[in-house]
Amino acid sequence: MAIISEQPGGQQFPDGGITAQGVSRSFGTVRAVDHMDFHAPAGKVTALIGPNGAGKTTLLLMLASLLAPDQGTITVGGLDPARNRAEVRSRLGWMPDTLGVWESLTAREILTQMARFYRLPASGIAPRVTEMLERVRLTGLADQPARVLSRGQQQRLSLARALIHDPSVLLLDEPASGLDPGSRVELRTTLRQLAAEGKAVVVSSHVLSELDEIADGAVFVNNGRTVRQQTTEEAAAAGRRYAITAADTAALAAELARLGLEFRREEGRRPGVSLVLHNEVGAERLLRDLVLAGVGIRSFAPAVGALEETYMNLEGERR
Amino acid sequence: MSSMTENREGSAHRGAPGPYMAGIGHVVALELKQRLRSRGWYIMLAIWFALTGLVTWLTWASWSASNAFQRDFGDVSGAGSTGPGSLIFEVVLAFVLLFALLVAPALSANAVNNDRAGGTLAILQVTLLEPGQILWGKFVAAWAAALAFLVASTPFLVIGVALGGLTPAYILVSLVMLAVEVGIVCAIGVGISALAGRPLFSIVVTYLAVAGLVVGTLISFGLGTGLTQGTVLANNPQYRAYAPLQSEPMDAGYTCAGPLREQSAMHTERVAWTLAMNPFVVVADAIPYPDRTARQNFTSIGAIEGISQAARQAMAGPEGTTPCANGKVQPTYLGQKTPLWPLGLGLQLVLSGLLMWLGWRSLRTPVRKLPRGTRIA
Numbered sequence: 001m002a003i004i005s006e007q008p009g010g011q012q013f014p015d016g017g018i019t020a021q022g023v024s025r026s027f028g029t030v031r032a033v034d035h036m037d038f039h040a041p042a043g044k045v046t047a048l049i050g051p052n053g054a055g056k057t058t059l060l061l062m063l064a065s066l067l068a069p070d071q072g073t074i075t076v077g078g079l080d081p082a083r084n085r086a087e088v089r090s091r092l093g094w095m096p097d098t099l100g101v102w103e104s105l106t107a108r109e110i111l112t113q114m115a116r117f118y119r120l121p122a123s124g125i126a127p128r129v130t131e132m133l134e135r136v137r138l139t140g141l142a143d144q145p146a147r148v149l150s151r152g153q154q155q156r157l158s159l160a161r162a163l164i165h166d167p168s169v170l171l172l173d174e175p176a177s178g179l180d181p182g183s184r185v186e187l188r189t190t191l192r193q194l195a196a197e198g199k200a201v202v203v204s205s206h207v208l209s210e211l212d213e214i215a216d217g218a219v220f221v222n223n224g225r226t227v228r229q230q231t232t233e234e235a236a237a238a239g240r241r242y243a244i245t246a247a248d249t250a251a252l253a254a255e256l257a258r259l260g261l262e263f264r265r266e267e268g269r270r271p272g273v274s275l276v277l278h279n280e281v282g283a284e285r286l287l288r289d290l291v292l293a294g295v296g297i298r299s300f301a302p303a304v305g306a307l308e309e310t311y312m313n314l315e316g317e318r319r
Numbered sequence: 320m321s322s323m324t325e326n327r328e329g330s331a332h333r334g335a336p337g338p339y340m341a342g343i344g345h346v347v348a349l350e351l352k353q354r355l356r357s358r359g360w361y362i363m364l365a366i367w368f369a370l371t372g373l374v375t376w377l378t379w380a381s382w383s384a385s386n387a388f389q390r391d392f393g394d395v396s397g398a399g400s401t402g403p404g405s406l407i408f409e410v411v412l413a414f415v416l417l418f419a420l421l422v423a424p425a426l427s428a429n430a431v432n433n434d435r436a437g438g439t440l441a442i443l444q445v446t447l448l449e450p451g452q453i454l455w456g457k458f459v460a461a462w463a464a465a466l467a468f469l470v471a472s473t474p475f476l477v478i479g480v481a482l483g484g485l486t487p488a489y490i491l492v493s494l495v496m497l498a499v500e501v502g503i504v505c506a507i508g509v510g511i512s513a514l515a516g517r518p519l520f521s522i523v524v525t526y527l528a529v530a531g532l533v534v535g536t537l538i539s540f541g542l543g544t545g546l547t548q549g550t551v552l553a554n555n556p557q558y559r560a561y562a563p564l565q566s567e568p569m570d571a572g573y574t575c576a577g578p579l580r581e582q583s584a585m586h587t588e589r590v591a592w593t594l595a596m597n598p599f600v601v602v603a604d605a606i607p608y609p610d611r612t613a614r615q616n617f618t619s620i621g622a623i624e625g626i627s628q629a630a631r632q633a634m635a636g637p638e639g640t641t642p643c644a645n646g647k648v649q650p651t652y653l654g655q656k657t658p659l660w661p662l663g664l665g666l667q668l669v670l671s672g673l674l675m676w677l678g679w680r681s682l683r684t685p686v687r688k689l690p691r692g693t694r695i696a
Contacts, residue, residue: 027689062685064445065445065684065685066441066444066445066684066685066686067684067685067686067689068685068686068687069685081685082685086447089445089446089447090447092445094445096438096441096442098438099438100437100438100439100440100441100442101439102349102353102439104352104353104356104357105349105352105353109352113345113348113349114442114446116345117342117345117443117446117447117448118446118447119338119342119447145356161442
């Protein structure tokens with residue numbers, strides 16, 4: 001706790017988040033990032049969504065102050081990384097998509113080294129490391145060499161490493177890749193906690209279903225450009241496709257036709273229909289109408305996540 | 320806001336011997352922990368120890384065999400009076416230097432780009448560490464790992480000194496110079512590894528750089544000498560009648576007379592700097608040897624003295640070595656006293672310093688230019 005109080009937290013700055021304005025970066029002739037805008041506010045989880053090769057990792061490297069943008073500005077908590085290098089670094093936590101673990105060191109040694117590299121006061125390092133090991137549930141494996149850890153455990157170690165200096169901005173590149181479902185749920189809980197502590201959390205991913213549950217907002221990128229910024233509520237309000245299955249699909253279709261709704265027959269493993277509903281109230285009303293009409297509803301749920309809906313629509317626009 | 324920052328930094332650093340050095344120390348600790356836990360290093364060290372021991376034993380055995388042969392056949396003019404020490408010392412020294420030059424690139428030339436490939440370099444770069452701290456830390460760790468090989472060979476150098484009745488200064492100076500040469504190769508290796516994308520490439524380039532220093536300097540000196548055709552003003556030496564027992568030991572044995580005339584000569588001093596960069600020349604030239612000018616008997620001139628004097632002669636050029644150059648009697652073989660090693664060591668330091676500086680530039684973040692085909696993380 002002593003360490004945390006010494007770290008300048010994001011809350012002290014009204015603009016504690018991280019912002020990129022019009023950043024561009026080319027590698028040779030490849031324009032990886034092209035005038036991208038990005039903002040992740042403090043206290044929120046912001047998803048960075050886009051297909052492979054969209055420029056997510058390049059943007060995160062620039063946000064982490066490892067890669068210099070060719071154009072544009074980046075501010076971390078209102079500070080310019082180029083001029084306030086140390087100050088910005090001590091506020092940034094970065095978890096790369098390549099795990100990069102010193103394999104012969106133990107989890108405890110890795111975290112201790114990182115704490116030293118961040119110049120934490122020597123007396124506070126050991127308790128801080130123990131605290132972080134507990135947070136990512138690696139206490140039992142703390143003195144094993146990192147090479148014996150499973151991928152999921154290494155991922156958790158990598159998260160602890162990014163958190164060791166209690167940063168106010170957390171940049172996570174594909175943190176959920178390779179995690180089993182249980183660990184994903186756990187990661188979700190951890191990230192919500194970190195946001196509740198007032199940190200700006202940035203998560204890049206292309207696994208969208210879980211981001212619905214984690215993210216407060218999303219920035220969609222493609223071909224190196226910011227395609228859309230929206231909050232999860234906005235995404236949900238934009239209308240979603242619902243999938244409905246019934247004991248008698250023909251009766252369901254007839255009832256929907258009677259209600260004057262446009263729908264599509266889904267000839268999947270479980271035959272049913274799908275249709276776009278504009279909001280959750282509409283979904284609620286339709287379900288009640290169908291049940292009252294005596295249609296035996298087997299399932300009634302959003303076909304895809306809210307963010308996935310936007311993503312797929314963007315993909316459609318691109319074609 | 321800034322005052323708070325200063326306070327925090329200040330409190331974290333108070334009492335430390337400088338935060339910059341402390342950061343280097345932490346990087347060294349990280350590197351050494353990893354090195355000490357790899358089995359390969361211990362295996363190499365054991366092979367090294369066994370090989371050095373074998374070479375020492377073989378040298379001693381061959382010396383005692385030839386000594387016994389000479390005694391049996393009543394040859395008294397041989398090396399019987401000197402003992403085997405200087406021979407063992409010189410052979411072991413040359414061997415240790417050769418193998419240290421071969422081991423050092425393997426220990427240093429993947430220090431940075433191996434981490435880059437494993438994704439662990441960016442982990443360091445994103446912290447508060449400065450690029451210089453990372454680079455110095457890697458260099459010191461590589462050097463320390465290489466110095467362990469010198470430590471392993473110290474017993475055999477001590478045996479050589481003890482058997483030969485040489486002074487402790489010999490062993491001290493030679494160990495220091497070996498350590499410095501190994502450090503230079505490590506600096507070259509670490510610098511190249513920061514510049515090159517792939518570990519294999521940087522290791523090969525570092526080996527080529529070492530080959531350039533050991534063999535390339537000799538070749539370029541040899542070829543370069545051909546381009547230094549010139550003349551020197553000299554008159555004629557007049558040799559006295561042969562009278563070994565009366566003559567002074569360092570007497571050149573001639574006097575100069577007659578008019579000065581231009582004679583063709585090789586101006587080796589113009590290319591001697593290439594020779595000076597050779598690690599063997601640097602080590603040999605730095606090791607002290609007794610001033611022979613006052614001694615009667617110097618039949619047992621060792622290889623180290625030989626290398627040193629040959630290099631110093633090249634440095635002196637025809638002005639200092641041609642008999643009667645400018646009408647003066649020149650000191651003979653062992654009289655060259657101007658040391659060559661500071662020049663060679665200086666040039667080596669410039670080379671390794673340049674590579675380290677370029678390596679430092681490539682470690683700066685945020686990165687502006689990335690080497691082709693590499694990623695930060």
